[in-house]
Amino acid sequence: MSFTSCEPVNDPENPGTIVPPDPGLDPEPNPDPEPDIDPIKPHPSSITFSEIIEKGSGNYEVKSAVVVAAGSFNFVVTDGTAYMLLYDPDKTISLGDELSLDGEVKEFNGVPEWNKPSMELVSSDRKFNYTEPEEITEAFIRSQASKATITYGKAVGTKNGYKVSVGAEVLYTYSNIAVPDGDVTIYGYTIGYAPKYDNVNFVITKYVPSEIVDPDPEPDPDPEPNPDPDPNPGPSSNRYSWAELPLMYDEDNNGVHDNDSNIYYATHFTDLKSPSGGDARNYTVCFSGEHHCPIWVAAPRHSMYQNKGTNRTNAYKVDPKIPSDVQYHSKTTGGGCNKGHMLGSAERLASRKTNEQVFYYTNIAPQLQSGFNTGGGGWNTLEEYVDGQVCSDTLYIVVGCYFEKFTDGYGNTVSPKTISFGGRNDVDMPTMFYYALLRTKKGNTKKSLKNCSASEMKCAAFVRSHTNDLKGQKVTSREMMSISDLEKITGIKYFENVPNAPKTSFSASEWGL
Structure with missing residues (x-):
């Protein structure tokens, strides 16, 4: 029956x-x-x-x-x-x-x-x-x-x-x-x-x-209560306590970096419902008005977001939460690049609104089309690997861009370059893209990461230079590094809401490599 x-x-x-x-x-x-x-x-x-x-x-x-x-x-x-x-x-x-x-x-x-x-x-x-x-x-x-x-x-x-x-x-x-x-x-x-x-x-x-602490994203928009806040909390002003968020600098919550008016923050919520009945979060973006590109996009990955409730919308448009004058002016491409989603369309198919939001220009970066963002391309291969890490305990991701000269573990060196893209001629093409990943080792513990010991979690960074030369390159340990080492390169603090996250080390074998 x-x-x-x-x-x-x-x-x-x-x-x-x-x-x-x-x-x-x-x-x-x-x-x-x-x-x-x-x-x-x-x-x-x-x-x-x-x-x-x-x-x-x-x-x-x-x-x-x-x-x-x-x-x-x-x-x-x-x-x-x-x-x-x-x-x-x-x-x-x-x-x-x-x-x-x-x-x-x-x-x-x-x-x-x-x-x-x-x-x-x-x-x-x-x-x-x-x-x-x-x-x-x-x-x-x-x-x-x-x-x-x-x-x-x-x-x-x-x-x-x-x-x-x-x-x-x-x-x-x-x-x-x-x-x-x-x-x-x-x-x-x-x-x-x-x-x-x-x-x-x-x-x-x-x-x-029932007896689920955080097998899914913890999508409640309100931060955890803190009746006795640290009198000296430092520069962090993360409005939300979600596991995927890097350190943010926005004490007045106006969506602008406290010390750099060219950096913007925005969080988007879906029409999906969280266990508490509120709107589930979709993703948070940090966007550069200097480079006219996303710096990072942080999001939970879980089947609740990709169980198919809609088709790809192709709803390219300006992010309503970030000034339009720093974003792309159109969905046109250039510089040998196509439109590369930081958080992919296939990862957000649970509802139309959820999918439409990943087509905001702030979630898109120029990616080389012949050997990077294409079938078998360097980035697509890494994306497919990350898809395989999604688990019922939730995979927490930060997808990021880097704009300085960079050499990856395969010996590919890329220097900064400005291109015409998205209807403007001052877009800085990223030299490197990365994934920062955090999850439980078992994947089905039904525990919040905040209640996990370091030995119960795994986190690592996967880094690839932005080049067509990586087409066909399988994911290997050569592109891995600890989260702490990634922080030294980018200057960004990752997974700050998970104090026990094992950021100083990683094991390739735990990631199947």
Whole structure:
């Protein structure tokens, strides 16, 4: 038996983005509770949902129903007697809308569903209480109940959604909620058991990681509380405590380096949801107004970001958080280079907004097109190697550019050069690109890096000169160095939020080299 989502099965390339209403199924204590909310009741002069479910397919008119869960095309509505699916491909309704419905109810995956009915808005922002959820069990499934539910299981990301193992059963949903790989508690609605398909239709409204500290990125936008700050914190003013961030100098949080007005910072958030319900972070960029290039881009790498929810957008545009006059003026190329993403498009396919953000000009550097940023090119080969280091505990990366004369471990020397690129003629072409990587050794510890000892983590830098001569060059230990040695070259302090990070040494064998 399996559970399936209520998204249309013939539209797998448009997985549903459930809008989690933070239902408060497990609320915090509230010494001053809100006044009781009027329960949803059926209109006295129309047929009830319970009666429709009993009768089956046909045309019906209901004068009052409230939207209690929202997906991309499917919604859950109730009149107080039962829950039903409502299919609205035009997405004209929202959570909390009270509607009158008139139209066809037909079978979808074995259960009745309102199929594109005529709808009139009776009221909006209707307040409602969520039903106390029941745990999904074999008996519950066979009861064909349509009610709020809770289940526990292990989530594994797939191309179009998430599979959640619940004992011997599997729940499958086309949800774009950022469900982490690992043990989770899932809240939502079942809309009836479908004997024909031996499954249960399910809409997720909320999930909570179970015994997961940080197997995924820790995307909450608020820094960790610090009731007793160091009276002399030094120059660091990292607004966020994420593991991937280098040391930043922006005490007033205005997005400009405190000591160099030509260096800019910006952090971008996705429309994916973090375990706490906030918007998950996408990446942070440090951009040079002098070189008109990114200095570094820091980001978490995890399957939650690349489970396919969209296609490559090619949405090239100016980063709205950094002054446009220091960025590229257009997506044109030049100097023998093409547009090289620091954080790649394929690494951010979970939603359209997530992918669009990696096409900001601040995430792009000129990269040589014939032997560096091309199939089998020096940079592409390193990117593929890094892809293989992504793990359920999260791989934390910094992708960076260097602009001084540089010789790599293969003996390739590159000198600074200014080119025409992106519609301007003053772009400094990087002489070297690098990856700084940090993760747990095992990859599945379910521990925050801040709770790990140095022996439980591994970090290293992979450095390649910006040259076409590296085409076909496999990744080897010759391009590796410790994070401390990279810091001496670039002058940047990496992974400053992880005090135990083993930055002074590395083991090539731990990285499979």
